[in-house]
Amino acid sequence: MSAGVSPAIVAAGDAEPRLHECPGGPVLVRGAARVQGDDGSWHDTHRPVSAVCRCGASALRPWCDGTHKVLTQRGINPVD
Amino acid sequence: MLLPTPRGPLSERLVTALAHPPRSHVHLCRTAEHDATDDALTLWILHELHYRGFDDVDERWEWAPALSSMRQRLEQELESRLRADFETHLDQHGLTEVVHDEQAGSDGLVDLLHDLIESDDSPSLAQHLLREGTPERASEFLRQRSVYHLKEADPTAWVVPRLAGPAKAALMEIQFDEYGAGHRDRVHQDLFARGLAATGLSADYGHYLDEARLPILEQNNALSLFGLHRRLRGAALGHLAVFEATSSLPSRTLARALRRLDLPEELAAYYDEHVEADAVHEQLALRDVCETLVREESHLRADVVFGAWACLELEARTARDLLQRWDAA
Numbered sequence: 001m002s003a004g005v006s007p008a009i010v011a012a013g014d015a016e017p018r019l020h021e022c023p024g025g026p027v028l029v030r031g032a033a034r035v036q037g038d039d040g041s042w043h044d045t046h047r048p049v050s051a052v053c054r055c056g057a058s059a060l061r062p063w064c065d066g067t068h069k070v071l072t073q074r075g076i077n078p079v080d
Numbered sequence: 081m082l083l084p085t086p087r088g089p090l091s092e093r094l095v096t097a098l099a100h101p102p103r104s105h106v107h108l109c110r111t112a113e114h115d116a117t118d119d120a121l122t123l124w125i126l127h128e129l130h131y132r133g134f135d136d137v138d139e140r141w142e143w144a145p146a147l148s149s150m151r152q153r154l155e156q157e158l159e160s161r162l163r164a165d166f167e168t169h170l171d172q173h174g175l176t177e178v179v180h181d182e183q184a185g186s187d188g189l190v191d192l193l194h195d196l197i198e199s200d201d202s203p204s205l206a207q208h209l210l211r212e213g214t215p216e217r218a219s220e221f222l223r224q225r226s227v228y229h230l231k232e233a234d235p236t237a238w239v240v241p242r243l244a245g246p247a248k249a250a251l252m253e254i255q256f257d258e259y260g261a262g263h264r265d266r267v268h269q270d271l272f273a274r275g276l277a278a279t280g281l282s283a284d285y286g287h288y289l290d291e292a293r294l295p296i297l298e299q300n301n302a303l304s305l306f307g308l309h310r311r312l313r314g315a316a317l318g319h320l321a322v323f324e325a326t327s328s329l330p331s332r333t334l335a336r337a338l339r340r341l342d343l344p345e346e347l348a349a350y351y352d353e354h355v356e357a358d359a360v361h362e363q364l365a366l367r368d369v370c371e372t373l374v375r376e377e378s379h380l381r382a383d384v385v386f387g388a389w390a391c392l393e394l395e396a397r398t399a400r401d402l403l404q405r406w407d408a409a
Contacts, residue, residue, distance in 0.1 A: 022363045022367070025363060026359065026363065028360065028363055028364075046261055046262075046263060046266070047257055047261055047357070047360060048253050048256055048257060048261055049253050049257070049360050049364060050360060051356075051359045051360040051363060059332070060355065060356055063356050063359070064328075064356075064359040064360070065328055065329075065332060065355050065356065065359055066328030066329050066332075066355070066358075066359045066362070067329075069329065070329070073198070
């Protein structure tokens with residue numbers, strides 16, 4: 001996913017999943033059961049909080065793997 | 081686990097005393113030329129009485145008054161040494177004022193922690209293992225790491241009842257995930273144990289303590305010190321934040337290094353899990369835990385940075401120690 005675009009999410013329960021964008025990093029998703037990747041495939045999550053990649057460079061997409069920090073070190077805004 | 085083998089006169093006296101039922105007095109004095117490893121092992125044993133203890137030690141020793149003054153003395157010495165080095169670091173980098181500025185509260189705290197991480201140029205064990213790792217070095221790395229990984233997240237659990245409100249809720253999101261998020265087969269310390277067993281190493285808690293090197297003992301002692309003292313909750317959480325924030329990328333490197341050495345998939349899977357989990361924990365620990373804590377308790381600002389620095393410094397000492405040993409081999 002790219003910056004500013006919310007990921008498609010299937011909620012884990014009745015409540016709406018809650019999203020929180022981390023500055024220069026992923027979007028944290030609470031209350032999700034599944035998250036859709038760029039290629040349309042769905043990925044299950046069992047975590048209370050999941051970090052969804054916003055820089056597009058993670059090797060674990062849709063999940064964040066910390067690669068945005070490498071981009072930041074190289075002077076690239078990872079979520080621009 | 082059983083009591084470890086003593087490494088000097090102080091740990092010898094303690095181990096001898098612990099083999100008997102608790103007494104009101106234990107002769108735990110030191111000679112003038114005491115040894116750092118002997119001291120560190122003694123403190124590790126004293127702390128371990130509060131975790132899972134020892135199969136050959138009476139559990140009533142945990143709160144025995146006869147042990148508290150030596151524990152306090154060893155803790156004070158460790159904390160003073162670390163604080164002195166921390167202040168030197170701040171001074172050398174012109175950070176003393178900004179870190180100790182209580183009025184600033186949580187302003188700029190996350191940036192301070194990021195800057196600390198980015199300015200850390202200490203060697204990386206993960207990179208070394210990827211480039212020059214051998215099965216023997218990987219095995220030694222895992223045995224040294226097992227001292228912490230088999231009790232992973234436990235020292236931070238002590239901090240939970242010392243917090244209230246949003247910082248507590250955020251810390252529990254991390255801890256819940258560390259303990260498997262309700263899945264009995266996903267507890268992180270058990271994932272590591274499974275990896276050790278698949279590699280042919282012992283997965284028994286504390287099994288490799290007799291070969292734990294001084295920086296490993298001190299790394300673990302600092303974590304227990306921060307966790308066991310309410311006064312040091314800021315340091316415990318600063319340590320947690322930097323630990324999590326410096327985990328995802330090295331974990332990915334370690335998973336690659338271990339696969340390159342054809343080590344079992346269970347072991348690499350432990351590190352795979354940490355790439356993904358710690359990318360979440362990092363965000364929670366920096367902002368929702370540390371920033372929130374300092375917003376509520378501004379006097380803890382410098383202690384959060386102290387814990388963060390200690391995490392980097394103690395890992396740097398561990399890395400330098402092992403690399404020196406391997407280079408000399």
